[in-house]
Amino acid sequence: MQRLLNKPENYVDEMLEGLYAASPDKVTFVNDDKRCLVSKYKKKGKVGLATGGGSGHLPLFLGYVGKGLLDGCCVGGVFQSPSPEQMLNVTKEIDQGAGVLYIYGNYGGDIMNFDMAKDMADMEDIEVRQVIAGEDVLSAPKDKADKRRGVAGIFYVYKIAGAAAEAMKSLDEVERLARKTCENVRTVGMALSPCIIPEKGKANFELPDGKMEIGMGIHGEPGIKLEDLKSADEIVDTMLEPILQDLPYKSGDEVSVLVNGLGATPREELYIVYRRVSQILKDKGIKVFNVYVGEYATSMDMAGMSISLLKLDEELKTYLKMPFDTPFMTQNQL
């Protein structure tokens, strides 16, 4: 794998320097720490939303900081959790008097550090709540759903909570909607190639040509099994099955679909994937309200994709329709 970098150890900070230079009107940082990223858009009395996690997943996590989505993000090293202190600094900056909600993925290091930041914020009289996203169906069985990893579907949690906060809903209400979104979103992923961490310079697992792994996580966590590569339609059939069974879905339900590329898979292939998704949903009588196709949560240079479904009701739809604007993406009112 050939990379565009200067020194591997500067990978994250130089990426951030580029981002601040490219979007000076939208994002900045606090406490002289480039890894404490906050939105330039502020609204008095609005609930503050923060996320955080390791680098290597853009646009996750910092790409969702902007108007109508999140207010701040702590940036860790590649696949490493940011520190509680960084989270506390972001929390203090984005608190507009209505409290702060942390939304992040279900990973041990992140949970511990966000928990710690929450305790510190409590000592400074900032009310903090937390919603932990874990929607990767194949990372744990349904009876152990609390062990499931958070992957691309967290986008929907950001989207709904962000819109609710922007609509000046209370901390209780924003938290409730974030939880409701978590309960209604499911993701299944698959990988076609491993990824390489810049400072390591070699892949942390093997995925030989002609093989694929369904259920692999965004740091290369093991999937269900290594198997022979199949056609796109067969892969989608295999992946959609556990998603549709988990909630479960029935004819007449309405959804939003997110087809996410892991970093090295061309968008052409993501549309080949969505083509099949739309056929299956149509056959089952499930109505598609809107679709996101692109890169929403990547894993460096991993090839592969994930499919997320958000089951909608009128309330979730209202918030999904609302606009947002970040350095990475923009949505008009739907």
Added chain:
Amino acid sequence: MAFTRENFLAFLESASALMNENKQYLIDLDSALGDGDLGLTMTSGFTEAVAFAKGSSETDLGKLAAQTGMAMSKKVPSTMGTLVASGFMGAGKAVKGKSELSDEETASFFTAFTDGVCNRGKAAVGDRTIVDALKPGSDAFAAAVKEGKSLHDAASIACDAAQKGSESTKDLIGKFGRAVYYGDKVLGVVDQGSVVGALIYKAMAQTL
């Protein structure tokens, strides 16, 4: 006898010295079954804790302990750094507003330290973590104080209990962290986190 700011500082200094003495041992243990940085994070974390607490003019022992925890967490945001820092924060919360602690309050302080670590990491005794040393240590300490033993004697009993708890991890399979990936390959080797826990109680026995 009361537990004062001086006792707390002496305890931190002793813990810091013990981490330094055992730095290579912790690195070796952690390189075999973790990511190898435990010796570095613990020496660095306790060095920072000593520097912070000595430099602070805070007379409220609760606040001092909690702030020491925060200073440690800022210095070493690794898993074990965050866990030990959480212990200090929990202990501090339990004795907030007090400038010296009675024997019972000293027992509460160390019990709250264990609880702070357990609440943060969600581990219990038997999960092959630092808790396997901390919990027996604080339980034995509280029981000895309740029986009317001096802090000095209670600390020595607690130190033995923590050491024994750490030894017991040799027979345990990991439920947290990288140890999970190693399955039963960890058997026969002591859990590196529990070694840190035992050293914390050794520091206490040396200073109370």
